[in-house]
Each structure stands twice: as C-alpha cells, then as structure tokens.
Amino acid sequence: MTTLEVRDLVKEFTLRSGLRRSTLRAVHKVTFTLVPGRTVAVVGASGSGKSTVARMIARLEKPTSGTITALGPDGEPVRDRAYRDHVQMVFQDPFASLNPFHSIEHHLARPLLLHGRAEGREEVREQAAQLLERVNLPTALMDRRPHELSGGQRQRVAIARALAPGAQVIVADEPVSMLDVSSRLGVLNLLARLQQEDRLAVLYITHDLATARHFSDDILVMNRGRIVERGPADAVILDPHHPYTRTLAAAAPNPELRGRLRSAEPEPKAATDRDHLTYDHDAGRWIDIDADQPAAA
Amino acid sequence: MTTQLPLPDGLADLPPGAPGTTAPPSGRRTGWRAVLPTWTPKLAIGLGLVAAVALFGLLGPLLAGDPNTIRNIGLTGPSGDHWLGTTQTGQDVLDQLTRATRGSLQIGLFVGVLATALSALVGVVGGYAGGLVDEAFSLLSNVMLVIPGLPLVIVISGFVPAEQRGSWTVVLVLALTGWASAARVLRAQTLSVRNRDYVAAAKVAGEKPWRVICVEILPNLLPVLASQFVFSVVAAILSEAGLSFLGLGASNSSTLGTMLYFAQNGFALQRDAWWWFVPPGLIIAALGCGLALVNLSLDEIINPRLRRPGRRRNTPEKADRSPNHAVRSTAA
Numbered sequence: 001m002t003t004l005e006v007r008d009l010v011k012e013f014t015l016r017s018g019l020r021r022s023t024l025r026a027v028h029k030v031t032f033t034l035v036p037g038r039t040v041a042v043v044g045a046s047g048s049g050k051s052t053v054a055r056m057i058a059r060l061e062k063p064t065s066g067t068i069t070a071l072g073p074d075g076e077p078v079r080d081r082a083y084r085d086h087v088q089m090v091f092q093d094p095f096a097s098l099n100p101f102h103s104i105e106h107h108l109a110r111p112l113l114l115h116g117r118a119e120g121r122e123e124v125r126e127q128a129a130q131l132l133e134r135v136n137l138p139t140a141l142m143d144r145r146p147h148e149l150s151g152g153q154r155q156r157v158a159i160a161r162a163l164a165p166g167a168q169v170i171v172a173d174e175p176v177s178m179l180d181v182s183s184r185l186g187v188l189n190l191l192a193r194l195q196q197e198d199r200l201a202v203l204y205i206t207h208d209l210a211t212a213r214h215f216s217d218d219i220l221v222m223n224r225g226r227i228v229e230r231g232p233a234d235a236v237i238l239d240p241h242h243p244y245t246r247t248l249a250a251a252a253p254n255p256e257l258r259g260r261l262r263s264a265e266p267e268p269k270a271a272t273d274r275d276h277l278t279y280d281h282d283a284g285r286w287i288d289i290d291a292d293q294p295a296a297a
Numbered sequence: 298m299t300t301q302l303p304l305p306d307g308l309a310d311l312p313p314g315a316p317g318t319t320a321p322p323s324g325r326r327t328g329w330r331a332v333l334p335t336w337t338p339k340l341a342i343g344l345g346l347v348a349a350v351a352l353f354g355l356l357g358p359l360l361a362g363d364p365n366t367i368r369n370i371g372l373t374g375p376s377g378d379h380w381l382g383t384t385q386t387g388q389d390v391l392d393q394l395t396r397a398t399r400g401s402l403q404i405g406l407f408v409g410v411l412a413t414a415l416s417a418l419v420g421v422v423g424g425y426a427g428g429l430v431d432e433a434f435s436l437l438s439n440v441m442l443v444i445p446g447l448p449l450v451i452v453i454s455g456f457v458p459a460e461q462r463g464s465w466t467v468v469l470v471l472a473l474t475g476w477a478s479a480a481r482v483l484r485a486q487t488l489s490v491r492n493r494d495y496v497a498a499a500k501v502a503g504e505k506p507w508r509v510i511c512v513e514i515l516p517n518l519l520p521v522l523a524s525q526f527v528f529s530v531v532a533a534i535l536s537e538a539g540l541s542f543l544g545l546g547a548s549n550s551s552t553l554g555t556m557l558y559f560a561q562n563g564f565a566l567q568r569d570a571w572w573w574f575v576p577p578g579l580i581i582a583a584l585g586c587g588l589a590l591v592n593l594s595l596d597e598i599i600n601p602r603l604r605r606p607g608r609r610r611n612t613p614e615k616a617d618r619s620p621n622h623a624v625r626s627t628a629a
Contacts, residue, residue, distance in 0.1 A: 058501045084503040097494035101516040111502040161498065 044222035152183030231281020343590025357395025408533030420483030
C-alpha cells in the first residue's frame with residue numbers, strides 16, 4: 001500500500017515574449033495526501049493547474065518547489081528509481097496516449113518488462129492477457145493496433161498499462177472527458193472496481209462535478225493554481241463556501257429549475273476578498289495558505 | 298471511488314465482436330501499413346522507372362562484355378554488333394552504360410543511407426533533447442544549409458589528390474554536404490511527435506531516452522525518413538554526375554557522370570555522336586524522374602491533404618444526397 005504526500009507544490013512557467021520574460025505561477029502551494037482505498041478528485045476549470053499537478057506527480061514536469069513523496073507499505077519514502085513502480089498515470093486522450101505504430105501487447109509488455117513483473121515472451125503474454133481481462137477486454141485484442149479499438153477500449157488499455165508496473169497510486173487526468181457519454185460510466189466503474197479490489201489511491205482529475213461527487217471521497221477545488229476549497233465530496237458540492245465553488249455548482253444544470261427564467265437563479269457572488277483563501281470543510285474554517293495561520297472567518 | 302453507478306442496459310461491457318465495440322473503420326492507417334503509400338499511377342510509374350534502371354544496373358554488367366575493350370571501329374553508330382554504337386576508342390557504349398549505371402546507383406544508395414543516418418541523428422536527437430544540444434545541432438545544420446553545396450563539394454574534391462579520390466571519398470563528401478535540409482525536416486517532425494501523449498506515457502512507464510527515441514518516436518517518423526532518403530539519393534546521383542562531369546569525381550570508378558565527361562572530352566556533341574551522350578543522360582533523367590515520383594507518393598502519407606478524394610476504392614457513393622441523384626444512379 002502506497003501513500004502519496006504532496007506538500008506545498010509550486011510550479012512556475014517562464015513566459016518569453018520577445019526579450020521580456022515573466023513567470024506564470026500555474027500551481028501555488030498545493031498540499032494533499034492520497035491514501036490507499038480513497039479517491040481524491042481535483043475539480044477546476046481549464047487552466048486551473050490541475051493537469052500540471054498530475055504531470056508533476058507523474059514526474060513529467062519538475063516542481064519549482066515543494067515535495068512529492070511516495071510512502072511505501074513500511075511507511076518509508078520510496079526511492080527515486082522505484083517511484084514509477086508505485087505511481088502511474090492515465091492520460092486524458094486515449095486516441096493520443098497509445099502509440100499508433102505498436103500493438104496493444106507492446107503497450108502492456110513494456111511496463112511489465114521494465115518493472116521486472118515478467119520475464120520471457122510466454123510470461124509477458126500471459127500477464128498482458130491477465131491485465132486485459134482485469135479491464136474487461138477480450139484477450140484477442142492483444143495483437144490489434146490502437147486504431148482498431150474504440151475510445152472506451154483504448155482507455156481501458158491505458159488503465160491496464162498503468163496497472164502493469166503494479167502501481168498503487170493512479171493519477172487519472174480527466175480519464176473520461178474524451179470518451180463517448182455511453183462509455184464514460186463503464187470506464188469510471190472499472191476504475192472504481194479496480195480501486196476497491198487493489199485498494200489503490202486514486203487522484204481523479206475532472207471538471208465534471210457530478211462524477212467527482214459520485215466517484216470520489218474528497219474533493220479539492222482548484223482555481224488559478226490554488227486550492228480554494230477542500231473537504232468531503234458531499235460537503236463541498238452541497239455546501240460550497242468559496243465563491244468560485246458556488247459558481248461551479250451553479251453552472252451544473254439543475255433539472256428542478258427547468259423552465260424557469262435564468263435570472264430567477266441566485267447570482268453567484270462576485271469576487272471577494274476571500275479569493276485567495278481556502279475553505280477547509282474538515283477544519284470548518286477558512287485557511288490562508290500564504291500566512292500559515294487560520295484566517296478570520 | 299466508493300460508489301458504482303448502475304450501467305444502463307446495453308452499455309455494459311459488450312462481448313467482443315458485438316456491434317459497437319469495434320471502432321468504425323477510419324481512414325487513418327497505422328503501424329507498418331502507414332509507411333506504405335497508396336497505390337497510385339504516380340507511384341506505379343515511379344517505381345517502374347526506378348526498378349527498370351536498377352535491374353539494368355544490376356543485371357546488365359553480368360550480360361555485357363568488357364567495357365574497356367578497345368576496337369578499331371571508333372565512333373560508329375548503333376548497329377547489330379554494338380546496339381548503342383561505340384566511343385571514340387571503339388569501346389561499346391552499352392557495355393559502358395551498364396557499368397556506369399551500377400556505379401551511379403551504388404554511390405546514390407551509399408550517400409542516401411549515410412546522409413539519412415546523419416540527418417536522423419542530428420534532427421531527431423536534437424529535437425528530442427532540446428536545450429543546448431538542440432541549439433548546437435540546429436546551428437550546425439543551419440550552417441550546412443547556408444553553405445552552397447556544389448561549390449563546397451568542388452573545393453573538397455579538388456583538395457583531395459586525384460589518385461586518392463576513390464568512390465568512398467565522393468560518397469563521404471556528398472553525404473557530409475547533403476544531410477542538413479533533411480535534418481531540419483526531421484527536427485520539426487520530432488518536435489511535434491515528442492509532445493504527444495504516448496511519448497509521455499512511455500516516460501511515465503520508465504523507458505530510457507534512447508528507447509523512447511528509437512521505439513516510440515522513430516517509427517512514427519518513418520514516412521518522413523523514407524521521403525528524405527529518396528530525396529537524398531536523387532540529389533547524390535545528380536551531384537555525383539555533376540562532379541564527374543567536371544572531372545572531379547572518383548578516379549577509379551565509372552559512373553554516368555564519367556561517361557558524360559569522356560563523351561564531352563571526345564567532342565561527341567560536335568561530331569553528332571548522339572549515341573554516346575544521350576543514353577547516360579536519359580538514364581539519369583529516368584532515375585531522377587522515377588525517384589521524384591516515388592517521393593511525391595511518399596509525401597502524400599506525410600501530408601494527407603495532398604491525397605485527392607475519391608481515390609479510395611471503398612468510398613461510399615453519395616447517392617443519398619438528393620432523390621434526383623439517387624434515381625439517376627440507379628437508372629445508370
């Protein structure tokens with residue numbers, strides 16, 4: 001069982017226009033912990049920094065500051081070389097995340113070989129077949145190429161690839177946003193089932209509040225690089241405190257309001273002085289992450 | 298993920314082969330098949346020309362006599378004994394032509410392989426690594442691009458003494474001056490491929506950089522590589538012919554260029570001995586034309602917009618656009 005601790009994660013990108021340079025802070029002091037058997041959802045608009053968090057956890061980007069530590073079953077930090085045995089990622093676009101040149105078997109065999117899960121052709125094929133079965137795909141797909149599969153099937157292959165090294169922490173970066181509505185639920189249920197079977201720690205990145213509420217235990221709401229609200233899923237969705245979360249919640253279609261005038265809905269509050277604060281539902285108060293002390297409520 | 302939503306009927310995991318599970322047949326072709334161009338008249342003519350010239354160069358020397366035999370029938374026109382006539386010193390032009398074609402093809406092939414390997418190294422590694430390596434490699438290929446090719450080749454070839462100027466010298470010189478533009482094309486394509494998600498996924502899986510380049514990126518560059526290879530073969534054959542014509546070619550080999558060089562030295566043009574200089578010129582033209590046509594077909598893979606619609610055999614007829622049209626097509 002692996003726990004992932006993320007502390008004060010900051011990512012800055014350098015922007016160059018001509019000779020001028022400026023820095024863009026994409027992620028500002030993000031802190032959370034992924035625990036085995038629990039799903040944490042990160043919700044936010046495009047550009048809020050949630051994918052950057054995912055890429056940093058997958059070690060595709062280097063954090064500007066802050067730490068990401070994977071703690072093994074013994075509670076000791078995982079060493080650098082073993083990090084990828086523990087933490088894997090599922091990408092957003094299943095049409096881009098599988099190499100069109102290679103067969104499905106290649107995509108599963110490489111991580112199996114790299115992480116020493118299997119040796120020799122026979123064993124690799126056997127294990128790859130098992131992985132396909134775990135994600136509800138027929139083993140006959142093994143010799144197919146990605147373009148012969150549907151979006152949902154490809155995303156299942158991508159999930160199988162993430163499981164191949166025996167990862168205990170899965171970062172799913174909007175795993176269903178590129179899929180047909182009809183196959184979304186199947187992929188999400190698959191993730192939920194695998195998580196229960198293996199007691200995985202899952203970071204579920206999405207902009208869909210409804211699936212975040214259904215499939216996750218905790219929700220972090222991100223806006224402009226900051227976590228603006230955090231807490232148990234139901235509390236965040238049903239009792240939003242931060243103005244941004246309220247806007248998000250209000251943007252979700254509400255069947256009960258059907259037919260009424262839009263202006264009848266309560267207008268979400270305009271930006272306030274609380275924009276830079278974080279509301280923590282567990283603590284029940286506002287927190288100023290820059291000041292390291294509780295803010296006045 | 299503690300809750301599982303019930304799936305509506307019919308959306309549950311469908312058994313393999315059930316309708317809806319397989320992807321709709323798309324126009325995108327992948328894997329090895331993507332490397333092969335579609336069969337078009339352009340490609341057929343190109344391949345035919347190249348194959349004919351290659352066969353001529355490959356099998357011709359086995360059937361032909363000694364091209365260096367000197368006879369006392371100088372500069373006679375085509376006849377039953379000598380199909381393409383003789384040179385000033387009575388050598389058979391056809392015999393010479395077979396040897397020369399083989400020599401030109403050899404040099405073209407070697408230069409093509411070398412130049413493509415060099416450009417792949419500089420372009421792909423630079424594009425993937427980025428940063429200082431990329432800057433250095435880019436600078437190198439830009440400098441090579443700016444230097445005018447043929448004058449440099451002439452200077453280098455002139456610098457090497459004639460007796461040491463074997464075909465390998467010529468191959469090396471041509472390869473070193475001909476890789477730069479291909480490297481730039483490959484770099485641009487690598488920059489596009491290296492940011493795709495499957496490359497990121499390979500990194501997350503823990504692949505080493507050289508494996509990411511060779512196994513994940515390079516196969517997807519194959520169409521570009523193939524096209525650049527064909528292009529550098531054409532360029533090599535033409536510049537080798539140019540060099541030899543100027544008397545700067547390999548001293549001990551016979552190529553189409555050396556044939557033209559000797560024809561010019563023997564005043565073939567002034568003496569109306571067309572059989573001496575037209576055949577080598579035609580072979581160069583046929584080879585260049587064929588390889589260029591093959592290259593154009595390869596370009597269609599890289600840039601699908603060049604593909605003309607309606608070429609594919611299984612394009613569904615647009616009969617249902619208007620009732621009138623449908624009636625007409627059924628009547629026809």
